[in-house]
Amino acid sequence: MAWNNVIKTFILSLVALTINSSLWANESAEGAHNEEKPFNVNEMIMHHIKDAHEWHLWGPEHGGTSIYLPILLMDGGLKVFSASHFYHGTPGYATLEKNDEQVSYMIGEGPAAGYAMYHEKIYKLENGELHFHGEHPSGAKPLDLSITKNVVFMFIVALVFLLIMFSTAKHFKKNGAVAPKGIAKFTEPLILFVRDDIAKANIGEKKYKKYVPYLLTIFFFILISNLLGLIPILGANLSGNIAVTLFLAVCTLIVTVLSGNKHYWAHIFATPGVPKALLPIMIPIELVGILTKPFALMVRLFANMTAGHIIILALVSIIFINKSASWGALSVPMALFISVLELLVAFLQAYLFAMLSALFIGAAVDEGHHEEHAHEAH
Amino acid sequence: MYGSIAAIGAGLAVLGAGLGIGRIGGSAMDAIARQPEASGKIQTAMIIAAALIEGVALFGVVVGLLGGNPA
C-alpha cells in the first residue's frame, strides 16, 4: 500500500511539474519577446529562502501573483502601508563601483514616498535615489517592523500550535486523566517524549519540572515551523532564518545562565583540577564556551533548514535550467527523496535543539558531580 | 569564479563531515553489536555527536554559500 502511494505521489508530482514547466515554457517564450533575463537559479533560490515583503504565490518573480504584506516603519512615528507601493513603484537604477554591475531598486510611491526597497530592505532616499557604497546602499535605514512573509508564517505557526495544544488541553480538561483520544493521541507521545527523553534524561530527576514548559514550547515551535515550512507556496523558511534561530538560541542562553548554580560558575571561574596559573587562560575560554554553545545551536538550525530548502529548490530547478520537462524524471524523484529526508530532519532538528538546550541547562543545574569525580581521580 | 571556489569549499566541508559521521555511525554499529541492550543510549549519543559534526560541516556550507553570494 505504502509503495502504491509513493508511486502515485511520484506520478502526480511528475504530472504537476510537467504542467508547470509547460506554463513556464510559455512564459519564457513570451519573455523572449521582452528580452527577459535567463533563468537564474541562484537568484530564485535566494529569493525563496530569504524573507520578503510579499507572499509570492505563482507566476514569474516580477509580475506574478503575490499577496502584498503590510509595511510598518518607525521613522518619526509609525507608518503603515502596503508593500505594493514598493513593488508597483518606479524602478531606479544604479551602477556598483566595484564591478560596474547595474542594479535596480524600487522607489516607493504614495505613502511609501521617500523610501526605496533594494533586495527586500528599505532605505531612505537621498535626493530621490539610492547611493551605493560598495555593494550596499549607503542611505539610512528606517526601523523596519514590517509584517513580512516570515512574520505572517510565524503567525500561522503560532495559530496552528495554539489550536493543536489547546484542543489537547481541552480533551484532558473535559475527560480528566484518561487515555488520550483524537488529537491528544498524536500530541501526547511527543509531549511525553520531550518530558521524559529530553528534559528528565538531560536535566535530572529533581530539577527538570521547571524547564519542561520552555522545552516543550521550543520543541513544538521548531517542529511545526520546520514541517509547515516544507509545504510549497504555503510554507516559508522561518526556522531557516537567522533572526528566528538567533532569538531561540538567545532564549536558551538566558535560561542556562539564569539557572546556573554555584557549581556551574565554579566550573567556569575555577575549573577543578586546573592549576591556578592556567586560570587566566581558562576563564576566557570557558566564558567564550558559554556563548559558542547557543551560537552552534543557532547556526545548526539555520543551516540545516536553509540547506534543505536550497537542495529541494536546486533539484527542482534542474528542469528549468534545462528547459525540458523530461528532466523531471530525474529531478522529481531526487527532490522527493530529499523532501522525505527533510521530514526526518524537521523532527531531528527540533529534537536536537530541545535536547541540546536541555543538556546545557542540565550542565548549569548539575549538583557538582564532576568535582567528586575529580577528587576520586586524584 | 566565486561560485566554483565556494563549491570546492562546500565539497571539502561535506567530505570532512561525511568521514566524521561515517566513523560515528560505524563505531555506533560496533557498540550496538557488542551491547545490543544499550542500543537506545548509543543511538542518542550517536545522533548528538553526528549533529555536532553536521553543525560544523554546515558552518562550512554557509561560508561556501556566502562565498557564492557576495551580496
Place this chain on the structure above:
Amino acid sequence: MDLVLPDFGLLFWTALVFSILLILLAKFAWKPILGAVNEREQKITEALELAEKTKTEMKAMQSQNEALIQEARAERDAIVRDAKETATKMVEEAKNGAKLEAEKVMSNARDMINSEKAAAISELKNQVASFSLEIAEKIIRGEMSSDEKQKALAEKMAADVNLN
C-alpha cells in the same frame, strides 16, 4: 551576506510571538496536559500497587484457605474414623449382646428342657411305678388266686432266698 545578518523586524516579531506562545501555552496547555498526564501516571502506579497488594493478599488468603481445607479434611477424616470405630464397636457390642442373649435363651431353654425332662421322667417314673404296682397287684392277684400258686410262689421265693 544578509542571509546571515539577523533582521531586526523579524527578531522583534519572533520575540513577541514566542513570548506570547510561551506564556499562553504554559498557562493554558502545558499545565493542564502535564497535570492530567501526571495524574494518570499516578493513578496507574497506584492501580498497579493495588493490584500487587491484592495479589499478595490473594496469595495469603489462598494459603490460608489451603490450611483451612487441610484442617477440614483432617477433621473430616477424624470424624469418619471415629464414626467407623463407633460403628464397629456398636456392631461388635450388638453381636456380643446378641450372642449373650442367645446363649442365655439357649441355656434357659436347656434348663427348661432339662426340668421338663426331669418332670417328665419323674412323672414317667411315678406312672411306671404305679403301672408296675398295678401290674404287680394284678400279677400277685393272679399268683395268689389259687393255693397251689401261693405255694409255688412261696417255694420259688424261698428258693431265691436260698440262692442268696
